[in-house]
Amino acid sequence: MKEFFHRKIERNAIGFVLAIVGVASIGGLVEIAPLFTIHETVEEAPDMRLYTPLELAGRNIYIREGCYACHSQMIRTLRDEVERYGPYSLAVESKYDHPMLWGSKRTGPDLARLGGKYSDAWHVAHLMNPRDVVPESVMPRYGWLKRNALRIDDLGEHLAAQRDVGVPYTDAMIENAVADARGQANPDGPEAGGVAERYGEATNVRAFDGNPGTLTEMDALVAYLQIVGQLTQAAHQETAAKEE
Amino acid sequence: MVTGLTVSERHMALFVLGALALAGLAMAVGGRGDPLAVHGYIVLAFSLGLGFVVLSALFAPEPPESRLSEYYDDPTRVGIILSLAWAVAGMFVGVWVAALLAWPELTFVDSAWASFGRLRPVHTSGVIFGFGGNALIATSFHVLQRTSRARLPDQFSPWFVLIGYNLFCLIAASGYLIGVTQSKEYAEPEWYADIWLVIVWVAYFVLYIRTLQRRKEPHIYVANWYYMAFILVVAVLHIVNNLAVPVTFGHAKSYSLFSGVQDAMTQWWYGHNAVAFFLTSGFLGMMYYYLPKRAGRPIFSYRLSIISFWGITFMYMWAGAHHLHYTALPQWVQTLGMTFSLVLLVPSWASAGNALATLNGAWHKVRDDATLRFMMVAAVFYGLSTFEGSFMAIRAVNSLSHYTDWTVGHVHAGALGWVAMITFGSLYALVPWMWKTERMYSPRLIELHFWLALAGTVVYVFAMWNSGIIQGLMWRTYNDSGTLAYSFIDSLVAMHPYYIARAFGGLLFLTGAVVCCVNVAMTIRMARHARKAEAGGDVPLYGQAGAAQAGE
Numbered sequence A: 001m002k003e004f005f006h007r008k009i010e011r012n013a014i015g016f017v018l019a020i021v022g023v024a025s026i027g028g029l030v031e032i033a034p035l036f037t038i039h040e041t042v043e044e045a046p047d048m049r050l051y052t053p054l055e056l057a058g059r060n061i062y063i064r065e066g067c068y069a070c071h072s073q074m075i076r077t078l079r080d081e082v083e084r085y086g087p088y089s090l091a092v093e094s095k096y097d098h099p100m101l102w103g104s105k106r107t108g109p110d111l112a113r114l115g116g117k118y119s120d121a122w123h124v125a126h127l128m129n130p131r132d133v134v135p136e137s138v139m140p141r142y143g144w145l146k147r148n149a150l151r152i153d154d155l156g157e158h159l160a161a162q163r164d165v166g167v168p169y170t171d172a173m174i175e176n177a178v179a180d181a182r183g184q185a186n187p188d189g190p191e192a193g194g195v196a197e198r199y200g201e202a203t204n205v206r207a208f209d210g211n212p213g214t215l216t217e218m219d220a221l222v223a224y225l226q227i228v229g230q231l232t233q234a235a236h237q238e239t240a241a242k243e244e
Numbered sequence B: 001m002v003t004g005l006t007v008s009e010r011h012m013a014l015f016v017l018g019a020l021a022l023a024g025l026a027m028a029v030g031g032r033g034d035p036l037a038v039h040g041y042i043v044l045a046f047s048l049g050l051g052f053v054v055l056s057a058l059f060a061p062e063p064p065e066s067r068l069s070e071y072y073d074d075p076t077r078v079g080i081i082l083s084l085a086w087a088v089a090g091m092f093v094g095v096w097v098a099a100l101l102a103w104p105e106l107t108f109v110d111s112a113w114a115s116f117g118r119l120r121p122v123h124t125s126g127v128i129f130g131f132g133g134n135a136l137i138a139t140s141f142h143v144l145q146r147t148s149r150a151r152l153p154d155q156f157s158p159w160f161v162l163i164g165y166n167l168f169c170l171i172a173a174s175g176y177l178i179g180v181t182q183s184k185e186y187a188e189p190e191w192y193a194d195i196w197l198v199i200v201w202v203a204y205f206v207l208y209i210r211t212l213q214r215r216k217e218p219h220i221y222v223a224n225w226y227y228m229a230f231i232l233v234v235a236v237l238h239i240v241n242n243l244a245v246p247v248t249f250g251h252a253k254s255y256s257l258f259s260g261v262q263d264a265m266t267q268w269w270y271g272h273n274a275v276a277f278f279l280t281s282g283f284l285g286m287m288y289y290y291l292p293k294r295a296g297r298p299i300f301s302y303r304l305s306i307i308s309f310w311g312i313t314f315m316y317m318w319a320g321a322h323h324l325h326y327t328a329l330p331q332w333v334q335t336l337g338m339t340f341s342l343v344l345l346v347p348s349w350a351s352a353g354n355a356l357a358t359l360n361g362a363w364h365k366v367r368d369d370a371t372l373r374f375m376m377v378a379a380v381f382y383g384l385s386t387f388e389g390s391f392m393a394i395r396a397v398n399s400l401s402h403y404t405d406w407t408v409g410h411v412h413a414g415a416l417g418w419v420a421m422i423t424f425g426s427l428y429a430l431v432p433w434m435w436k437t438e439r440m441y442s443p444r445l446i447e448l449h450f451w452l453a454l455a456g457t458v459v460y461v462f463a464m465w466n467s468g469i470i471q472g473l474m475w476r477t478y479n480d481s482g483t484l485a486y487s488f489i490d491s492l493v494a495m496h497p498y499y500i501a502r503a504f505g506g507l508l509f510l511t512g513a514v515v516c517c518v519n520v521a522m523t524i525r526m527a528r529h530a531r532k533a534e535a536g537g538d539v540p541l542y543g544q545a546g547a548a549q550a551g552e
Ligand code: HEM
Pocket: A069, A104, A105, A107, B091, B092, B094, B095, B096, B097, B098, B099, B101, B120, B123, B124, B127, B128, B132, B185, B407, B408, B411, B412, B415, B416, B419, B420, B502, B503, B505, B506, B507, B509, B510
């Protein structure tokens, strides 16, 4: 019987096309659609802050250079991972990550809890030549980051696009994006104050690449690396709660 | 080749190339100071160059009416050559990135484009989309016409599909080098390339359906089901996963519509099904035509092919969550993903078994004919890698394998053993038909290629199994005092010998691909020298009913 039935659809190209699309759509619909509606998918994290323009630019450099091809940012709920890297990752931590950078390969270690682990100077030296710091490393050198001036004139547009996809940047943040980027990497400059005002007192305001005078891609990337896993403390709290 | 187009088709081509050139110009002007401009210039140069080619033959006489009683194979021939060119380029970069993991200083120091992170997607896109995609398009045109006994409906749209697709690949690969990427694995190209691919893909679909509607066979042959599933589902996946908002229309950069956990699920729903419908479905289409054809035997079981087809089409779409075990993805989705991945083994092995059973009674041919042996080994590796995949999808196993080289080993068991082998086998069958020679220039070179490919695959896969499992175990081993026994660096050092072995295996495989190119080039030369030779092994468009559908 089945064979007979199938013989029939085989004679109708459009019918076959519809059948394929229909049959193939079910899985995705059932698995993906609920993720957008079910509340428990993403936890609450009232303390969550947004990426500053400089950090966002750094994140874009992280994407551009393909760091995600060697580094994950997703600590699984396994004992050895938690002990090696820190509290396991929560969904809320990448709530504002368009796109997420969970990664699928650990040629290098997981970076989900990297923020604050090393000094800025360590990162700069490591990125300039990883083998200066860790002789066995197979990570590439990234010397051009320190030579390239950071493009900042369009950061307002970047924040606006982020807002379009759902990140709650305010008008003030968008308007001051360029100034905030300069300010965050120049702690003694006139524009530094606004950064803390808009993004919170805890925001790192430093000359990340060691040179407050110029704003390089290195500034941006290190600013980003120092905030990875630090936008909210929810993961630390959750682990602490479980241990009690 | 342009002279084969009718005059109105040449006009059409010029018109489209003109529009494309304008789009390139707009990108170049609108994207000043942004990588978008670089791509604008590439598009502009590409369309002007091709425009020149068309112009130079614009006033040639109309092609003879007699062409309409033959199949239209020019695009297939060009597609084969493009596929091989991408194969060598993509695998060369593969060997390069493999070497970089063994010897990180092996690069032009401090050149951004030559760093691992930018080269790796050039490799993956180069082999999957460049090599695999072109092979799929080229063979699909061939199979579609033969099994439908119908000529492609016009001569412009197959060129639009093939060349448009290669423009996409070019934009993709050059983009990574200048730092344009969305970072989504296997969907790295940015919004404008994605939009272009949608246009090309719609044309591909329309072409396919139009040809099917003209078919003179009542039934649509199995191979076409798979090609259709490939075209349709890849379109759906591509559009959904690439939904994004560009920073402005003057920026190459865009931000994905999805974030965090929803983005992860969408990405791996895409990623896994890119594997399913690009690297599996399409190549199964290839297998279901060329393997029975070459073996001279009908498909073992029609029923099995139905079960396998609908099983794959239905179940793969549920399996993506196995890329996200133990992550922040809700547990119920992980469980669904794992369950379907396990059941998926049934239709997968149905296809692999169907292929091998088809060879029953032709084993002497497998022994003597390296072309058929390529296809046989491909079916075996298909069975193997799907078994491995289902195994790795089990949560407990995945806790070890995820993030390690084991995944990379699994990928290449599928990619080298299945995708590349079935492609090479099919191309060796197809090339003599397309250039109307009796056989390939040198069967001994095919034999050499076969052994290089097999050895390369085995070395590669074993190296990665070893390194992956060692890595996974080292990360989770505790010493007596209850602390982790190895630092990350310890595991990194332990990988070194395997990375060297992998690079060597890859080099063998690449050498095989180069041997293939030489053989194909010599076959084409041979064909040029002996234009008079009669077509061998090909099916005539009319007459000889019954010989048309392999396996029916
Ligand atoms: C000459 C042979 C090849 C060599 C030496 C090679 C080498 C590599 C290397 C070194 C990587 C990166 C692994 C890592 O990041 O740890 C890789 C990734 C990959 N390659 Fe190949 N490759 C070859 C052929 C192919 C072919 C023919 C295909 C597909 C048809 C393919 C598909 C892939 C894919 C999909 C990945 C990404 C894997 C992942 O993200 O898990 N490769 N390859």
